Amino acid sequence: MTTETSTPAQIPDSTSAHGTAWAALFSAGIGCTAFGILTMLSECVPAMKNKGLNWYNPSGALSGVAIGAIVIWLIVWAVLGARWHNRRLENERSLMIATVVLVLVGILTTFPPFYELFGG
Amino acid sequence: MTLTTREFWTALHGMLLGAAFLLAFTGSAVSLWGLRSEWTTSAGRIAGARFLVTGTWSMALLAWLTVSIGTFAIYPWYRAKPPAGASPAVLASYPKYLLMSSAKTEDWHEFGMEWKEHVGWLAPFLATAVAVVATRYRRTLANEAMLRRTMLFLLCAAFACASIAGLFGAFINKVAPVR
Numbered sequence: 166m167t168t169e170t171s172t173p174a175q176i177p178d179s180t181s182a183h184g185t186a187w188a189a190l191f192s193a194g195i196g197c198t199a200f201g202i203l204t205m206l207s208e209c210v211p212a213m214k215n216k217g218l219n220w221y222n223p224s225g226a227l228s229g230v231a232i233g234a235i236v237i238w239l240i241v242w243a244v245l246g247a248r249w250h251n252r253r254l255e256n257e258r259s260l261m262i263a264t265v266v267l268v269l270v271g272i273l274t275t276f277p278p279f280y281e282l283f284g285g
Numbered sequence: 286m287t288l289t290t291r292e293f294w295t296a297l298h299g300m301l302l303g304a305a306f307l308l309a310f311t312g313s314a315v316s317l318w319g320l321r322s323e324w325t326t327s328a329g330r331i332a333g334a335r336f337l338v339t340g341t342w343s344m345a346l347l348a349w350l351t352v353s354i355g356t357f358a359i360y361p362w363y364r365a366k367p368p369a370g371a372s373p374a375v376l377a378s379y380p381k382y383l384l385m386s387s388a389k390t391e392d393w394h395e396f397g398m399e400w401k402e403h404v405g406w407l408a409p410f411l412a413t414a415v416a417v418v419a420t421r422y423r424r425t426l427a428n429e430a431m432l433r434r435t436m437l438f439l440l441c442a443a444f445a446c447a448s449i450a451g452l453f454g455a456f457i458n459k460v461a462p463v464r
Contacts, residue, residue: 183422183429183432185421186418186421186422186432189414189417189418189421190414190415190418190432190435190436190439192414193410193411193413193414193439196410197407197410197411200403200406200407200410201403204403208399221357223357223360223361223364223365224356224357224360224361224364225360225364227356227360227402227403228356228357230403230406231352231356231406234406234410238410257431258431261431261434261435264435264438264439265435265438268407268411268438268439268442271407272404272407272442272445272446275400275403275404275406275407276400276404277395277396277399277400278396
């Protein structure tokens, strides 16, 4: 039996199978971090603010940040949901910690004094 | 006792949808906190799960409506550019530029609005994930401490993000209202 080293070990088991739940929770964390990174890009890179992320001019770069983050979130969720569907994951504690960290990164990267450190 | 169209949408965004989201959090968080196998009977778990599913989906729907209306309706009115050389009286109709016109008020935009317009968007991601898990695992969630802990963290983070956005929105609308 091969073990993937880049993802939590997956054991097909219909009892206590939380893969679907962790796919949803973890991808929400990814979505938050993606939103934060796009925010930093829009605030620190003038070309992104004025053009690259300005998908709906009345709302400016916020439109590209929001839509871009939603797309990334949904794609990650779909991929993880398919891979972890009804599977029991071994490293649930690591996933919990990673999810928490990703959400906190998302909050931090939307904080103006933080991204202003990078030229925002 | 009338509201302009913009005042109506601003009130809907903040005072109705946003406030309802914060209220829905209270019920959802209490339901999730109390949904433990050692604290409840099986009838209690069924009722608690039902409250949790209703509450979290309410949070998710309210969050998506709030951020969508805020970003694509109200924000354009807030950031609209005034004509060149606009007088202070004219600037009153251009909230962002009114705030930026004085060193005393520019931080309401540079810090308050810039943070609010971004951090509020995290709430719908978080609330939706919790609602989906609450629905999918409603029968077994009482036995899953680690899932519940993570869900509670996401719910509290959604509440915090929405609270920051709501607080700054309320203050900014006092200083430079969208009319």
